[in-house]
Amino acid sequence: MQAQRHIVDIMAPPAKPRRFVFVLLDRFTMLSFASALESLRIANRMAGFDLYTWSLVGEGGDTVSCSAGTAFKLDSALPELTRDDTVMICGGIDVQQATSKPLLNWVRREARKGLKMAGLCTAGYTLARAGLLDGKKATIHWENQDSFSEEFQEVELTKSVFVIDGNRMTTAGGTSSIDLMLKIIADDHGEELANAVADQLIYSSIRTDQDTQRLSVPTRIGVRHPKLSQVIQMMEANIEEPISPSLLAKQVGMSTRQLERLFRRYLNRSPKRYYMELRLQKARNLLMQTDMSVINVALACGFASPSHFSKCYRSHYDTTPYRERGSHAARLSI
CATH class of the missing domain: 1.10.10.60 (Homeodomain-like)
Known part of the structure; x- marks a missing residue:
């Protein structure tokens, strides 16, 4: 609590919280999604006010199930966004099937507004299918690397836990979402807040985009x-x-x-x-x-x-x- 008071003392509420729009694909990986969302929630708690807001969206706008079978209620179908929004597409099992034509059309349309988009876990595939990673560095879960590199030869695929290239972000899945969000929080509000969030998550070894995703x-x-x-x-x-x-x-x-x-x-x-x-x-x-x-x-x-x-x-x-x-x-x- 002392650390929280100290952070509150040196921070001021933003004029407008940054909004994250989580797009949940069918059979998305819950760990990857939860790691990202909890990082934002804890950042708000440690600051004492809302630095971030979020909404859960997806095709149909009703419910969607994660890979473990748990159903999540969505806030809406795929909405109209603003340039200030950040899109976090959450992939999981059989992302090829979950990446539908309506989803790709929406992703391309919103990307033209210049907003930031991330593909968590296997959702780098979705960004690549939409043509948003052409000529950029990216990463994806190691199990999908072989198929990704065969299909998207114009993307510079890496084995990093996460990659930020311009306004495109990709993660390797699992807890790598935490590393990406800590980087975002640090860029937005400073290293001290990011470190406080990591402490709350019992996350003692923060990785950078230079760290590789697989064990040696x-x-x-x-x-x-x-x-x-x-x-x-x-x-x-x-x-x-x-x-x-x-x-x-x-x-x-x-x-x-x-x-x-x-x-x-x-x-x-x-x-x-x-x-x-x-x-x-x-x-x-x-x-x-x-x-x-x-x-x-x-x-x-x-x-x-x-x-x-x-x-x-x-x-x-x-x-x-x-x-x-x-x-x-x-x-x-x-």
């Missing part, structure tokens, strides 16, 4: 072996044109046999098998998140022929790429 390779695989980590990083960076195990081994200064032993010891599989799993994982993401043909998916993941791709995919996932896509489409239509 050693943390992810649970193994802290520098050469193993280096090889895996090379594999992840070279999916479309796979590097041979012998060349990978040479790059880190060991023999092919030593590399084999290293993978067997720590990951219980051969380098070739591990690499194949990475490629198939990317292929599954592309099948589920894009309308790329199976042939193009195969090529993007380093397979020379559709038949070899299908054989490897079936061996790993116990279904064919065609059936995988068909079953996914059927689930979306339910």
Whole structure:
């Protein structure tokens, strides 16, 4: 409370609170949305007056469900906005389906007014589909990076937790919304208020746009072996044109046999098998998140022929790429 009094003492109410318009897409991620909204609420509480206001909108203007199934009542359908408003589009599961033509038309129309727009979690896809990220830096949840980079080659995709490029903002999802909002609060009203909000959120490590969204390779695989980590990083960076195990081994200064032993010891599989799993994982993401043909998916993941791709995919996932896509489409239509 002492910190709150101190902040109130040095702040004056704004002439007009800044308004945020949260556009909730079908099956949006609640954590990403709540992280942003709570940051604004706490900023108001710490200041002692309204620095920010907000409204919840969406297609239809009635209710919308998040990815956990909870329904949220909307304040209105997609409204007419002013240049001073800030739009926060909240995405989640199957953002491609949630990004409808009416939504895109509204986004483009309001963007022409020059207002600021953000895509939280997977909603960077929505901004990109609207053409609002062309020639700009952006980020999106790591699970959607493969499909995004294939579809929007004119966007400079990064692995940052959030990106601000002009009047366009994108986040990687989850708690990265907090980092973006703390940046906005600091720019609007100073670092002291932003730090006070972080303290209230028990958020002890504020990230910047220089921080990456995924855990380091050693943390992810649970193994802290520098050469193993280096090889895996090379594999992840070279999916479309796979590097041979012998060349990978040479790059880190060991023999092919030593590399084999290293993978067997720590990951219980051969380098070739591990690499194949990475490629198939990317292929599954592309099948589920894009309308790329199976042939193009195969090529993007380093397979020379559709038949070899299908054989490897079936061996790993116990279904064919065609059936995988068909079953996914059927689930979306339910």
